[in-house]
Amino acid sequence: MSLDTSPPDLRQEARRQIEICNACRYCEGYCAVFPAMTHQKAFADGDITQLANLCHNCRGCYYACQYTEPHEFALNLPAALAEVRVESWERLIRPHGFSRLFQTNGTAIAGLLVVTLAWFFWALFAFRPESGVGFYAHLSHIVMVAIFVPVFLAPLALIAWSVRDYWREVGGGSVRLAHIWSALGAAGRMKNLSGGHGEGCNFENGDRFTDWRRVFHQLMMYGFLLCFASTSVATLMHYVLDWKAPYSLLSLPKLLGVPGGLMMVVGAFGLARLKMKADPELGARRVWKGEMAFILLLGAVAATGLGLYAVKGSGLVPTVLAIHLATVMTLFLLMPYSKMVHGFFRLAALVADAAKQDKA
């Protein structure tokens, strides 16, 4: 698919392919997309957006399809849905220009990182506190909070706004706890990357099934959640218990953070490798570089976080701290404008799907 295909054409192309699938249904057992298709004969724009966000790009339906090129039906559903998916994030997240820039552009991500990095080096120098231990000796707690709370909350607010718009576009309706529960269950096990038979997907080794993408994705996802939990616990300890960092290796923040960080590093390495092996023609080609840069960024967040533990007490702390804080800040800033956002839309799509299945 070429770069300049405008969104309505992307959707029309996905619709064309979905209508063929809906008359075929051979791939019904692979994932949630095909059962969701069977509820209708005609597909409104919102239906296409929903199906695109349900798709996990496992690629099973590409390799199993008797209609791929050179057949005149030219099926490549994983790519068609990936294009619509990325387009839907770019369209629903404000400001749209940012989205387009960072989704597609690895250099832009790297550029942002350099800017935040430079800023932190300056900040460490400028705001250097009189007292404090651990890394608070370099940047006081209150300054860190002042910097990171808005940088964290503003992107989340933007994402919440866009997910609300998504919900309206796909006709999500009222949410019930059971639907959220079912969606969390599907995401928690990455059910849609299991291939239906539990042997995984066709991401990296042609038509052979492997489970590595699921493994690395879950390492990344759970690793990230552990790190997030670690930071949250530390914040609570700081304010509620008045128990200040640095914490020992057996404290809760470290017990959560160290394994979480390791999982993220392994996950990032694995996902990057798989991405190199996978056929770019079966995804949204346009965003390949942006996605790759984002995986590397996640890996860098974790690696530098672990690095901070490693260099503890040495003269390297300010440098590593600056790099770590810069990666974290870039990650937060990019939450709405990078692959990171897929998690929110995916979850919304899974909840909407559970609700729709219930109604059917």
Add this chain to the structure above:
Amino acid sequence: MKTWPEVFDVAIVGGGNAALCAAITAAEAGAKVVILESAPKTYRGGNSRHTRNFRCMHGGPMSVLTDSYGEDEYFEDLMLVTKGKTDEVLARMAIRQSEECLPWMERRGVRFQPSLSGTLSLSRTNAFFLGGGKALVNAYYNTAADLGVSVAYDAEVTHVHRDGNRITHLEVKIAGAPKTIKARAFVLASGGFQADLDWLARAWGPAAKNFLIRGTPYNRGVVLRDMLDQGADSVGDPTQCHAVAIDGRAPKYDGGIVTRLDCVPFSVVVNREGDRFYDEGEDVWPKRYAIWGRLVAAQPDQVAYALIDSKSIDLFMPSVFPAIKADTIEDLGRQMGLDPAHLRRTVDGFNAACQPGTFHPTQLDGLRTHGLNVPKTNWARPLDTAPFYGYQLRPGVTFTYLGLKVDTRAQVHSPDGPLTNLWAAGEIMAGSILGQGYLAGFGMTIGTVFGRIAGAEAASHVA
């Protein structure tokens, strides 16, 4: 190809289900095997890549199959569709062996899924392949590769060289270049001849040029013809093919499953002249779809038109191409190239013949017309609620019946006795079992059962 041995143990002609089952079985027995597939890699797998399920006997719930499906019931189902034109010994053998095929297939990478939505009626008798036939074919090629089977794509076998009661070698065109492949045993699994329109036209008449071929363009019967020319025993009516009514806009070849249309029972079907010609509601669609290919083939220009109104548009599986849509019958006729006034008269006549009663889409509801020369005996409701929809129908050929006659060991025969190192499996010998008609899912059963037999026989011949 550089590492190929001078002489293979077993050479297999074709690259679909039957070929792969034979290749895997022979390779597992230790034979050095080569597969010669005339299609390029992207189109490998013949008609097998278009399939969705196979019919499987079972004594109790097994894998995705519910309940049980015994030998006798299976055999009766077969007798019903073939009107008795069935070889009982071979048929019962295939039926009995189908039960052990399912776990055999699973161990070689084939995965099953519950009956597809819209096909619940088959959940007891037919096991559906997860991802369809191409996924099955992929799994088998991977298994074969792991067993060290050599595969040549774009490799059309043009001649099977017979010397007395033995086969000595094959003449093959690999990527256009002629090559000789020597082996000690041979399995023919190259399907029927339905993709050769000239041959179809010779057998059926010139009308066959208007037929659409539902499956691969590579099954041109080259090897079948070659064997018949060399006196191999044949079986099956050479003038017959299995054809169903499909969407007239389907590609000439390889349109596959999506081009089927399930709307006929809820339609008024007319020919090019705008006249009805057969009872659209004779029976439920799964029992009637196979006769509509012939019915349409017998109409002028081998074309027919199914008309429905908005009451019925959601009663059948979605079509791959959207229906032609109009607010009046006349306009629908115009859009489809039919005489609007004539069509109006046909529809008015039909509507007037419809009777009050309860319409029931999923069972024979006895809602029939009165006073028409061509009655509609179920689901007869007037076409009166705009918008109106239309589909063009054409005959789509699934397979041909003429084939090589084999015995219970899948061996090919000639009037002078068996050819000692030649076996056949799949569509190329299916006529040995099925004389006419077709039972959904039985093609893959035949290919799997006889492919395994042929592979085992060939391997033990060279062991």
